[in-house]
Amino acid sequence: MDSFKEKALILDDIRSKLTKLSSKFQNNSNLISTDFRTSFRQQLFADHGYDPSICDDENSFFNLFECQLDNELTTETIHQDEILKIDECFDEDVKTKYLDAVNSAHNFCLQNCRDQKRAALRDIFMLPSGNKDYVIKTLDQIDSSFTDMFSNMVEQFRVTIGFYNSNINSINNSISACINQTRFNDEIKQILESYFCEISDRPKHCEKLELSKSTGLTIRQIETWFNNRRNRAERDNEKLERLTTEFLDKNVDWEDKFTSARSGKLTENDMRTIIIEAFDLPCIDSIEEEEEEELLVIGEEIETTSPNESSFIKKKSTKTRGRLTKEARKKVAPYNKSTPMTEKIAMMRMNKNDIPTSISQYEDSQEPTSVVQLYGNELPAMSNISQQTTTTDLSNNSVATTTNLTTLKIRHRPNKNLAKTISQPYNRTRQNKQVVKDKEPIISKIPSMDEEQFQVAEEIQPQNLDFTRVNDLIRQFSDVVEFDQLNDISTVNNYSTLPFGFEQYDSLSTVEQSLNDPDFTFNTVTMSNISDSYLDCTSNTNNFVSTNTSQNFSSEQASIVDVINQYNLFDLLPDNDTNITQQTYFDNNNFAVDSLDENIDFNNVES
DNA sequence: AAGAATGATTTCTC
DNA sequence: GAGAAATCATTCTT
Known part of the structure; x- marks a missing residue:
């Protein structure tokens, strides 16, 4: 346990020095000499008794700091493309607002992408061994995550302005469809309805997002629909x-x-x-009598033409059908x-x-x-x-x-009318949730319009479009980025445990206390210092995220996470001659909480 | 034309 | 801030 404390102090030291370095670095990379670059990290670890050769790829790291961070998000070209296209087919008002929205989205993605990459680099850099390939891969993943995100947003904007309705086949519907989305079509209803019945009548934010994607409705509309649906189901009950x-x-x-x-x-x-x-x-009575008369006639006819007793009785029995x-x-x-x-x-x-x-x-x-x-x-x-x-x-x-x-x-069960309006028969079997993971950016799937379509679009462009919806979308996407997207992106998951781990060393006194007192629990560990205000622990198949300190955890669960994280973090530093490879920790999602399974009831943790 | 259905909005509560 | 409840506005059905 001595080494536990010792390593904590070492890491703390390394951390503070590196933090200074990287903040300096972000402002002006020229301040750091080449010599310093190549040797800094090696020296740092050597100072503390570690084999400097485990710190490879020094130059690569610094190059990454210099170059990668300044690379534009790959959405840039797509972005320009969008502007040109939309330029030709909508009137000034629509165009301006659409472009504003796209711009905001783009800036948002760009900024966050940079931040994420910076954070990733900083965190990875602090580790005792570097692996250039891994880092580049990580950065690429972040890039493509944000590219996807941007694509999704553009797609949503297009839906909002009726871009997709602007084709020749639906001229009549398109204006009313995009200005005044009155009744949702059957397909949409089917999606929502089956989600409501089979999966949840109260979708979480990320689920709403998926629904929004599959239906083309805004999140707001999804919410409204589910609200109404719940209300009315309740009333029926x-x-x-x-x-x-x-x-x-x-x-x-x-x-x-x-x-x-x-x-x-x-x-x-x-x-x-x-x-x-x-x-x-x-x-x-009236209806009944009429019917009985009718049936009687039939019965008589049958009796005369074919005096078959059983058929007569059969017919006669229909007569008594309760109506x-x-x-x-x-x-x-x-x-x-x-x-x-x-x-x-x-x-x-x-x-x-x-x-x-x-x-x-x-x-x-x-x-x-x-x-x-x-x-x-x-x-x-x-x-x-x-x-x-x-x-x-x-x-x-x-x-x-x-x-x-x-x-x-x-x-x-949908009532008769509802059943009628839903074109496909309502499917009672739970549908396998589609795992939609496109490797390619979604933007590539957005069809481009040909010239003819542009002309049509121009003719039918909406006049009184409410663009608060677009702004709404931007806002919603901002939320989503924080709480869903970023945490869903596996790339981010891989490293997002790191800031947390490092930050914990701010409370060394707590660690110390824990070492002296066998009964000490980590309930008191300050979690407010967690750098990105989220904590993400990943196990083999279980993944749970706290977006804000220990809000989603019971204090007990939170403390378990703390402890395990710290222990695992220490393991990052190779003990004695143990040669630990990069992959052991970073290509493996078990990084933080391998041993948690028996302590935490994952079913009760919101993810 | 009456009434049901349904998307959206407002108001209230927790 | 999310959701329930009440209500409005429009469309669809009978």
Whole structure:
């Protein structure tokens, strides 16, 4: 443990010297002589008893500082290209604002790209051994990450100004589509709907971004859609709740009736009568009579032409098919076709403890069309579920309801109209989330417009476009860059643990304390010094990020991370004759938290 | 024409 | 600042 403390001090020393150096360097590289460059880091490590030969590629590093950082982001040419293209096809107002947006985006990416590269270089430089190839690769990755980001933004801007609507096939739709995005088309609805039902009704920011990308809607629109969707689903549930209560409150032993119906003691006709009476429904005599007359005629005809008893009976039995008016149907909740209701009833019974377990199962695959069909099957073991459900009174407690529904895994079903508007049949199976990782910058996929398209675009360009949306986008992208993109970029993950690790040596006293006191925990370690205000620990497959000190961690978890990070960091310095290669630490995501798995419940860590 | 559906906005709360 | 709830405005369905 002596070496632990010793190494901490050494690193602290190296760190302060290097920090001075690199800040000087950023301002004026000429201040540093060639001799100094080639020997500085070697000397530094040699001073502390390490083999200087582990510090290779000195010159490369300095060259990188000098050259790489000043390289323009590769978006530059694309950027110019964009300007030229858009120049030709939109009016002055649209053009200006579009270009402003693109410019802001570009500057933003440029600036952040530089910062990231600078940070990466600084951090990597501090390590005992350098590997030019690795560093260049890292810088390239950062470059391409930001190129992608910029491409995405441009794409979004284009969507906003209706760029893609400007083709010959959709002239009529395009103006209204881009000025006033009224109804979303079927494809978009399908995407949102299936996301809502299958994955989450409350997407996280990065998920919203993906949705935004796949639908072409803005994040704001995505949010609005999900808000509305949640609200309305909730309202529907409440309505069903009310109807169910009403249904169950009727002074009828429904279970008994259904059993009778199943066993044939009661005909559907009987059931219908019972229901109509129970609910005091506006009887639909007129419709009924008409139909009966009709059927009667058919029956007679059949009887005369072909006096086959069975076919006659068959036909006759159709006559008794229960039919209610539309209005009546609405009131008879359990017989309504939009029907997770059956589960609801089961839930309510369960909670009321009057009828134990069995009630019908609602079949995903078919619309229940009659009483028998609706209640023909039995719900699988309710007892499994009941243990988890709350015991609160259901009738007026939507929270409890939601809990129960979730537990039951009740699925939302689009109602008839919705089903109609969604062109593809709603797919109930969870779709494999597409892993979209283009190696190539997305910008290459943005189709360019030919001359003819430009002319069309010019004719139909939107007049009253609200560009606050574009600004919105810029702002949103800024957020995303901080919290999602940067942390998602594997390049950044690789090195972003480093600043944290180094910063921890600011609190050496804490380390010291920990060494003397076996019971000491690192809860008190200051995390506010974390350089980029995020902490990223990467394990084999698990990846969790705290964007702001220990907010997303419990203090216990945070402290574990601290400890492990520090230990691992010390391991960076080769002990005695151990020859540790660059790859051991940097081509391997296990860098920081290899041994954490058994200590941290990754499932509970927000990522 | 009435009513349902739905995207968007406003207001309020936590 | 995010989300729920209420509401508005417009479009679609019946």
